[in-house]
Structure formats: structure tokens, C-alpha cells
Amino acid sequence: MSDILKSLIEIVGERGVSNAPEEIWYYSRDPGVLTPRKPDYVVAPKTTEQVQKIVQLACREKIPVVPMGNGMSLTGLVIPLKGGIVLDMKRMNQILEVNSKARYAVLEGGTSQGVLKAHLQEHYPHLRHSLPDAPPATTIAANVALHGQGRLTNQYGFNSDMVTGMEIVLPTGEVCKIGSPSLGPYWFSKGPTLPDLSGLFLGWLGTTGIITKVGLKLFPNKKIRDVELFVTDRVELIPDILYKLTHLEMLEDINVWFQPKPLMFLGNFHVTIYFTGDTDEEIAFKRKMVWDTLQEFIDAKDGGFMAVQYMKGMLLEMPQRAIADFADVPKGGGFEYSGPITIVEHFPQYAAKVVELAKKYDVLYASSARMISGGLCMMFSISFAFNRNDPAMMTRVKHALDEATAFALDMGGIPWKPNFMEQKMTMQKMEPGALKLMQMIKKNLDPQGIMNPGNWEVNS
Amino acid sequence: MYKLKWKEKVCATCPSADCLLKCQYMSFSGHDEAHGEMMKVCRGEDSRVLHECATCYACEEYCTRGNHPFYLISERREEKGLFTAPRPITNQWINMTQMQGKYMVGPIKDKALSCCYIPDLGILGQGEIFKDVASAVAFGAEFMCPAVHTHFARMSVITERLPKVIDNFAKLGVKEVICLHDECYGTFTAIADAYGIEVPFKPVYYMDFVLDRMKELKDRIKPLNIKVAYQRPCSNRLIPDKFPLVYEILDLIGVEIPDREYQGENCLCCGEIIRSVSGYKLADDVQERNLNDMIAAGASHCVFNCPACQSSLSEKVVKKGLKPIHIIDLCKIAIGEKEREVL
Numbered sequence: 001m002s003d004i005l006k007s008l009i010e011i012v013g014e015r016g017v018s019n020a021p022e023e024i025w026y027y028s029r030d031p032g033v034l035t036p037r038k039p040d041y042v043v044a045p046k047t048t049e050q051v052q053k054i055v056q057l058a059c060r061e062k063i064p065v066v067p068m069g070n071g072m073s074l075t076g077l078v079i080p081l082k083g084g085i086v087l088d089m090k091r092m093n094q095i096l097e098v099n100s101k102a103r104y105a106v107l108e109g110g111t112s113q114g115v116l117k118a119h120l121q122e123h124y125p126h127l128r129h130s131l132p133d134a135p136p137a138t139t140i141a142a143n144v145a146l147h148g149q150g151r152l153t154n155q156y157g158f159n160s161d162m163v164t165g166m167e168i169v170l171p172t173g174e175v176c177k178i179g180s181p182s183l184g185p186y187w188f189s190k191g192p193t194l195p196d197l198s199g200l201f202l203g204w205l206g207t208t209g210i211i212t213k214v215g216l217k218l219f220p221n222k223k224i225r226d227v228e229l230f231v232t233d234r235v236e237l238i239p240d241i242l243y244k245l246t247h248l249e250m251l252e253d254i255n256v257w258f259q260p261k262p263l264m265f266l267g268n269f270h271v272t273i274y275f276t277g278d279t280d281e282e283i284a285f286k287r288k289m290v291w292d293t294l295q296e297f298i299d300a301k302d303g304g305f306m307a308v309q310y311m312k313g314m315l316l317e318m319p320q321r322a323i324a325d326f327a328d329v330p331k332g333g334g335f336e337y338s339g340p341i342t343i344v345e346h347f348p349q350y351a352a353k354v355v356e357l358a359k360k361y362d363v364l365y366a367s368s369a370r371m372i373s374g375g376l377c378m379m380f381s382i383s384f385a386f387n388r389n390d391p392a393m394m395t396r397v398k399h400a401l402d403e404a405t406a407f408a409l410d411m412g413g414i415p416w417k418p419n420f421m422e423q424k425m426t427m428q429k430m431e432p433g434a435l436k437l438m439q440m441i442k443k444n445l446d447p448q449g450i451m452n453p454g455n456w457e458v459n460s
Numbered sequence: 461m462y463k464l465k466w467k468e469k470v471c472a473t474c475p476s477a478d479c480l481l482k483c484q485y486m487s488f489s490g491h492d493e494a495h496g497e498m499m500k501v502c503r504g505e506d507s508r509v510l511h512e513c514a515t516c517y518a519c520e521e522y523c524t525r526g527n528h529p530f531y532l533i534s535e536r537r538e539e540k541g542l543f544t545a546p547r548p549i550t551n552q553w554i555n556m557t558q559m560q561g562k563y564m565v566g567p568i569k570d571k572a573l574s575c576c577y578i579p580d581l582g583i584l585g586q587g588e589i590f591k592d593v594a595s596a597v598a599f600g601a602e603f604m605c606p607a608v609h610t611h612f613a614r615m616s617v618i619t620e621r622l623p624k625v626i627d628n629f630a631k632l633g634v635k636e637v638i639c640l641h642d643e644c645y646g647t648f649t650a651i652a653d654a655y656g657i658e659v660p661f662k663p664v665y666y667m668d669f670v671l672d673r674m675k676e677l678k679d680r681i682k683p684l685n686i687k688v689a690y691q692r693p694c695s696n697r698l699i700p701d702k703f704p705l706v707y708e709i710l711d712l713i714g715v716e717i718p719d720r721e722y723q724g725e726n727c728l729c730c731g732e733i734i735r736s737v738s739g740y741k742l743a744d745d746v747q748e749r750n751l752n753d754m755i756a757a758g759a760s761h762c763v764f765n766c767p768a769c770q771s772s773l774s775e776k777v778v779k780k781g782l783k784p785i786h787i788i789d790l791c792k793i794a795i796g797e798k799e800r801e802v803l
Contacts, residue, residue: 233548264556268548280779291740297546298739304546305740307732309771 004061008043008085011053016044016091027068027086032336033386033398034076034419039066039086046091048167048175048212051109055210055450056173058085064453065171067206069110069142072134074336075419077146077205081454089139092212095119097187100127103218104164106187109141109211113319116140120218128152128221130159133319141211146417147203149379151274151318152219154246154253154371160202163190164215168201171209171446179215187215200441205417206452208445222276225252226283227315228290230271232303235352238269239345241303244293245273246375250286252276256378258351259366261329269351270306272315323383326366332387334394338401339381339416340408341372350380353407357382360403361396379416380408420454427458462619462655464535468502470527479519479529484728485742486512498529501536509533510542514738515611516729517697520650528654530610530697537613544737550612557608559624563600565632572634573597576641577604580767584788585640587797589673593638602628605639605647607695611733622647623657630660638664642765646698667705667765670791674712680795683714686761686803688790689754689782690717691773692727693766700725706765709787713794720757722750732772747773751780761803763787 008017018024019041029036040063045051058065064084071078080086089110097106098120107116113129114136120127130150132143143150144160156162165179165187176182178197179190190198201209232241238256245254253274260266273290277283297303308315314322327335342350347369358365361384369380382404384397405415405422409429415422427435439458445451449459480486480494486509488494500507510533519529537543543550557577566573573593575581577600586594603625609617626648629637639645648663674681690706703724710717722728728750735743751773754762762777764770764786774784783803792798 231546231548231552233551262556263558263560264552266555268552288740295739301543301546302548304549304736306549306552307736307772309732309775 004057004063005041007057008041008054011057012043012045012050016046016050018042027071027088028079030071030074030076030079031334032074032076032419033334033394033401034079037079037081038083039080040083041085042088043085044088044091048092048169051087051092051169051210051212052173052175054085054087055169055171058450059171059173059448062448062450064450065210066452067109067210069139070112070135070137072138073142073146073417075417075422077417077419077452077455081420084450084453087210089141089210090137096213098124098127098218099187100124100218102186102188103127103220104187104215105129105218106165106213106215107140108213109167110139111141112137112139113143116216117318120221124218126221127218129216129218130156130162131318132159133323136319140216141214144214144216145202145211146205148417149370149372151253154251154374156217156219157373160198162217163198163202164188164217165190165213166198166201166211166215167213168209169212171448171451175212181215190215200445205455207456208442208451210451223278224280224283225274225276225316226287227275227308227312228273228287229306229308229311229315230273230294230297230303231268231306232271232297233268234302235269235348237297237302238271238347238351241271241294241297242344242347242371242375242378245271245290246371248289248293249374250275250289254371255368256347257366257368259326261364274316326383327385330364330385330387330393332389334386334388334397335383336386336397336401337381337383338404338408338422339379340405340411340413341377341379341416342408342411342413344371344375344378346411346413347378347380349411350382350408353404354382357400357403358384361400363393363397363400380413420457423456462623462657464528464531464615465654465656466502466532467527470525471498471502471529474498474525478522478524480509482522482725483519484726485514485516485734485738501529501533504536504539506540510537510540513537513544514729514734514742515544515613515694516734517610517694518725519697521697521700521725531615531651531654534610534613535615538615542613544611544613546736549736550614553608553612554614554617557601557604557606557621559601559621561602563602564597565599566595566597568596568598568632568634570633570635571596572629572632572637574603574629574637574639574641574644575599576639576644577601578641578767580770581640584767584786587792588677588795589670589788589791589797598629598632598637605641605644607643607647607651607698611737618651619655619657622652622655626652626657626659634661636662636664638666638669640666641695641767642666642693642699643695645702646695650698665699665702665705667702667709667787670788671705671709671712674709674791674795677795678712681713682794682796684790684794684800684803685714687716687718687757687759688761688763689720689757689759690723690763690787691730691750691765691769692723693764693769694729694733696765706763706787709791710763713791715763715790718757718759720753720759722753730766730769730772732768747776751776751782754782755780761785761790763790
């Protein structure tokens with residue numbers, strides 16, 4: 001047994017460490033198309049102190065450390081590109097506090113979306129959080145670390161905007177608290193009115209530190225949730241439709257999607273409009289507002305509302321499982337997407353690009369965009385399904401995704417949770433001053449370069 | 461190409477103009493105006509009827525002189541490009557009901573149980589009542605009556621697809637097709653006849669079948685002793701002679717249908733197609749009047765014939781304190797096949 005392994009066992013106990021081949025196999029990959037890379041060790045800490053000691057050991061021995069939630073980014077963000085330790089955070093899954101009046105929760109760094117959702121449903125049914133359309137086992141800390149979005153992103157911004165404080169283990173093994181918890185017991189602000197240090201960690205994809213605790217905003221959970229589905233066959237109308245809908249300033253969530261299969265969806269762009277209320281009257285009022293605001297498109301016969309009764313169960317599901325169904329259309333269950341953040345008026349160009357790429361690379365597409373901050377921008381997913389048992393198809397999907405990212409950058413968009421190649425493309429395009437600032441931050445926070453190396457390699 | 465069998469003289473000499481005068485969604489000052497508008501439709505001229513018709517099918521019932529005012533209105537709309545619903549909705553229905561070779565056919569001999577393209581019908585068509593035909597299922601777009609496209613003034617889709625559907629049944633070698641969807645029976649009888657499309661099998665209306673079976677199962681029937689309102693579907697307007705079967709079946713199982721304003725010839729649409737064609741204001745109004753009328757009549761349940769009506773109205777029915785149920789399920793409860801607790 002190596003000295004490293006012995007040291008890790010001393011820190012977390014025998015059951016918390018592994019270098020068994022089957023474990024290494026599992027932790028070397030994610031469900032996307034990137035090539036697997038093996039870690040040397042998998043470690044599952046239970047406390048901040050254990051995380052500290054592991055990082056101190058890694059720092060001393062110059063071993064890479066890759067913090068991992070549930071590994072569902074699909075873009076290889078927790079594939080250990082340079083080996084080392086994969087730090088599986090899932091055993092740190094305690095909900096430490098719910099302040100129901102201030103509407104925030106404090107969670108350990110491996111707490112999953114499903115655990116928080118279930119906890120709130122059981123103990124605080126009047127509260128909810130911004131649940132992403134990802135499997136329930138995905139973790140909240142990972143989601144905010146990559147600027148994820150969720151059901152409340154249209155109203156309140158990126159899920160990372162909903163962070164109310166953090167505890168971080170720095171690459172040197174030191175621990176620090178960010179925001180209001182650095183001054184007292186309350187987790188109500190990640191920054192303001194202090195210098196907002198959360199930006200040193202959010203979006204850095206685990207390359208500047210490990211989130212061991214996170215505070216998260218909670219929101220009113222209305223008694224009724226409802227949905228309407230507007231369709232149009234004129235893609236150029238989508239930005240106007242979205243502008244009118246966001247002008248209402250009362251919708252929970254707005255998604256726009258299009259896909260060629262099943263046939264009933266072919267040729268149309270679907271705008272799923274979610275709204276909530278505490279009474280039937282409130283719901284009826286909001287529904288009327290939604291219909292009235294889109295009446296001009298109905299009058300012109302360019303758009304209309306679908307009957308949604310038979311689809312309601314599926315549409316109101318949180319998280320939605322329809323993505324999993326899409327992944328299996330070509331059989332083999334593979335699915336990956338490029339999800340650039342872009343301005344809404346570019347929707348028609350992005351939509352055309354998706355169809356072009358699907359045709360060029362002979363792959364099946366589905367696309368969905370989610371409004372962010374009331375129409376400030378959107379996440380536009382360029383999604384392709386593939387058969388995991390078809391390497392040629394996986395390669396075609398990879399090329400299509402690379403081209404999608406290049407297109408998004410050309411259009412002035414920002415790649416979301418970019419893989420290491422997309423990060424390089426992004427940094428090449430980045431304004432030199434911004435890149436230099438990133439270099440300074442990375443160099444100072446992680447002088448040994450041990451944190452999730454291969455990602456945000458600003459110094460290379 | 462099949463053409464609508466239309467007799468202009470029958471319309472021209474119509475003494476009542478009931479097709480439009482009885483319409484619940486358009487108002488006319490009297491016979492002369494209604495008759496005049498219908499004659500414009502006949503002559504292929506523009507008429508406000510072509511812009512205001514809510515596609516409820518009712519004029520097919522109101523016309524007792526054997527003409528087909530609704531089909532003609534839809535034909536004229538299509539000719540003039542005056543489509544009822546927004547284009548993407550119309551196209552979605554056309555795409556959704558496209559034959560793609562994804563159908564289900566059970567072991568069929570001389571009879572088929574048509575479930576149209578509605579999965580719920582497959583569940584309804586099981587159990588003691590259907591025990592001899594339940595396995596002989598035909599389901600899918602290949603066996604779907606295309607009548608829904610009349611709502612969207614796409615009669616060309618009907619004349620293109622209906623012969624194929626009929627042919628698909630014929631290829632199964634069936635002598636009888638028991639139609640679980642009201643609209644299928646209406647299509648194979650009324651629409652096919654109106655367009656001169658031959659049907660080489662005997663369409664059987666499911667309520668005829670159910671009534672016969674319930675008579676055979678009479679010893680098992682325990683009266684339900686409830687008062688219900690019946691939601692008559694639009695397609696039943698194509699086959700008004702079959703409407704009394706509802707009363708016969710419900711009477712047999714001890715269910716009362718109290719009189720109310722919007723029943724029989726005066727029934728209101730479930731509202732879902734109206735929502736697509738005429739907007740939410742009319743749809744909400746129609747649904748509200750209809751449901752309030754059910755409650756005022758003292759009904760405890762809303763009984764459905766068409767699964768599409770049931771899907772579109774059930775949530776609102778429940779919110780009004782009524783219980784939605786399909787007439788076949790009521791029969792199953794009456795013979796003890798389903799728990800009475802669901803009532």
C-alpha cells in the first residue's frame with residue numbers, strides 16, 4: 001500500500017477511500033462524450049476538517065484534487081484530466097439550517113437537489129429552491145459552482161445568484177467563510193456589502209477551492225403551479241414572444257424548445273410558460289394575462305396555444321424526465337449539449353445552427369432555451385442524442401458540439417459549463433485584461449496548480 | 461379525389477335555415493339573414509359564417525334535409541385559405557396524426573375493436589363487457605378517423621386519409637368494426653357517406669354494443685342511483701340518431717339524467733377545440749355555462765362519451781365539485797367490475 005493511500009485512510013477511514021479498479025473505472029468518466037481519464041484515488045470525506053487534511057496532503061505531495069458532486073455536468077468537468085484524487089463530496093449531505101423567515105438554507109457541500117427538495121416538502125412546504133432539470137442526485141454546490149440554472153432562474157437569475165454565503169477549503173488547505181457568515185451566524189449574503197469574494201469560486205469549476213458549505217436562497221412555494229404551451233412555426237417571432245411574456249413580470253419559468261421527433265413537434269417552436277398562484281383566481285388571472293399578451297400572434301394565425309391537459313403531468317414534473325426519453329431515441333442512452341448563454345434576440349440564428357449541425361453530422365437534435373433574469377439572456381441548449389455503443393456517432397456529436405461552441409463564441413455568447421477544450425477556446429477569445437486577472441487569481445489561490453488541473457488552465 | 465355530395469337546391473329551398481338559426485356561437489336576426497349567409501357559402505362567396513364558425517359540428521344535426529352544412533363550411537374555408545386555428549396548431553394536428561407504421565393490431569378475425577389513436581380507449585375496451593372482442597384491438601394513426609381535421613378546415617386531409625384508414629381495416633379482413641370513439645363511427649357512416657367513400661365493413665357504434673352486452677349482463681347490474689349530466693361530444697352531432705342510446709344505457713344501470721338547458725340538441729362543446737379556434741374567452745364562457753348548468757340540474761357526476769372531452773374538462777369538472785367519469789366505466793361499476801367507491 002502506498003504512503004498516499006495510507007495517509008488518506010488515516011484521514012477518512014478505510015471505507016472512505018478506494019483505488020479499486022472498478023471504482024477507478026467509474027470515477028474516470030461522466031455520461032458525456034469525453035474520453036475517460038483514470039484517477040489514482042477516490043476519496044469521500046464526511047467533514048470540512050477531512051477535506052482540509054486531504055487538500056493539505058495533496059498540496060504537500062502536489063497531487064491533483066478534483067472535487068465532485070454527482071458528476072452529471074456531461075462536459076467532463078470532474079473527469080480527472082491529470083489523475084490524482086477525485087474528492088466525492090456526496091457524504092457531506094447534511095442540511096445544517098433552514099431559516100424559514102429569511103428564506104435561506106445552509107447545506108453541506110455534497111447535499112443533493114433531491115435531498116433539499118424532499119426536506120422542504122416535508123418540513124417547510126411553503127418554501128422551495130430553484131430546482132434544475134437534472135437528476136435529483138446532482139448536488140447544489142456543484143450546480144452553483146458552474147452557474148447552473150433552475151426553475152426560478154427566469155425570476156431570480158442564475159442559481160449561483162441565489163448563493164447566500166459559502167465555506168471554502170482553499171487549495172492550500174485553509175478554510176474561509178464568504179459573505180455574511182464571515183462576520184456572524186447568519187447566512188443571508190454572499191457578498192454585499194462586503195467585497196464579493198464569491199466570484200473567486202463561482203464559475204471556476206473547482207479550480208480555486210472546494211465548497212464545503214453553501215447558503216442558498218429559498219423562495220415562496222405557491223400552492224398551485226400551472227402551465228401553458230404556445231407554439232409558432234415562425235422562429236423569427238420567438239424573441240418578440242419572449243419579450244412580451246417577460247414583460248408580464250409574473251411568470252415562474254419560460255422555456256422554448258423544438259425537436260423533429262416525435263412528428264407532432266416537427267416544424268414548430270414551443271414556448272412552455274409556467275406560472276404559480278395560491279388561488280384558482282390568481283391562476284386564472286395569470287392565464288388570461290398570458291393569452292392576452294400573445295393575442296396578436298393568434299390573430300395573425302402565426303401562433304396558438306396547444307391543448308396541454310394530457311401533457312400537463314409531464315410538463316409540471318420537477319425535474320423533468322423528458323430529457324432522458326430524448327437520450328434514448330437513437331437507443332444507447334447518450335445525450336450531451338452545449339448550453340451557451342446568449343442574448344434572446346439571437347434565438348433564430350442559434351435555432352438555424354442546431355438544425356445545420358444535426359444535418360451536417362447526421363445526429364438527432366433537440367433544443368431548449370431557458371429565460372434568465374426576465375429575458376436579460378437565455379441558456380440555449382444545443383443538444384444531441386447518441387448511442388453509447390456507437391463510437392463513430394459519439395465522435396460526430398463531439399465535433400458538432402465543438403462547432404456549436406465556436407459558433408456561440410462568434411455570436412458573442414458565453415459557453416456554459418464548458419469542457420476543457422471549450423475553456424481554451426473561450427480564453428483565446430477573452431479580452432487580455434480579463435484573462436490576466438484570471439491568471440493572477442488562479443496563481444495566488446492555487447500556486448501548486450493542484451485544483452482540478454486541466455480546467456481553466458489560465459497559466460498555460 | 462372524393463367530393464362532398466352537396467345539393468344546393470336543398471339549401472336554396474330550405475324553409476327553416478335551422479343550420480345557422482340554431483347555432484349557439486353565431487347570432488342571426490332571422491331566417492332571411494341566416495338563409496342568405498348560407499347561400500353565400502353555397503355559392504362560394506365570402507360570408508361571416510366562414511370567419512365566425514366555432515366548428516362545433518352542430519349544424520350537421522340541425523339540418524334535417526340531408527345536406528351537410530358543416531362539411532361545406534369547412535370545404536369553403538379551405539378553398540379560401542380561411543383556416544380556423546393558428547397555422548402551427550393545424551399543422552401539429554396533421555403531423556401528430558400522420559401514419560408512421562406505428563400501430564397495434566391484436567388477433568383479429570371478423571371483428572375489430574377500434575381504439576382510434578386514443579390510448580385511453582384501450583383501457584376502456586377491456587373487461588367483462590368487451591370480453592369477446594377486447595383482444596381484437598386496432599390502434600394507431602393507421603386506424604384513426606381523421607374527422608378532427610374538420611375543426612381545422614382541412615377537408616383535404618380527410619379525403620386523403622379516410623380511404624386509407626378504411627383500407628387498413630379492410631386488409632384485416634374484418635366484417636365489423638366496433639368503434640369505441642364516437643367520432644370514428646360518425647366518420648365511417650356520416651362523413652364517408654357524404655363523400656361517397658365506400659366502407660366495406662359494418663361500423664358498429666360502441667353504445668349499441670354496450671347496450672346489448674349490458675342487457676345480457678342484466679342480472680349483475682346493481683342500480684347506481686345517481687344523477688348525472690352528460691357531456692355530449694361534437695362528433696355525436698354527425699350521428700344524432702344514436703344519441704338516445706345514452707338514455708337507454710343509463711336507465712338500465714339506474715342513473716338519472718335530469719333535464720338541463722345545455723343537453724341534447726342544445727348541448728355545448730367541451731371547449732377545447734373552441735380554445736384553439738376562437739380563443740380562451742369563448743372557451744371559458746362555454747365551459748363555465750355548461751358546468752354551472754350541470755350543477756344547477758343537481759348532477760353529482762359528469763358522464764363522458766369522448767376521451768378528448770374528458771381530458772379537456774375533467775380538471776374543471778372536479779373543481780366544480782362534480783366527478784368526471786366515462787359512460788363505460790359507469791357500466792363497469794354497475795356490474796361490479798369496478799369498485800363503487802370511485803363514485
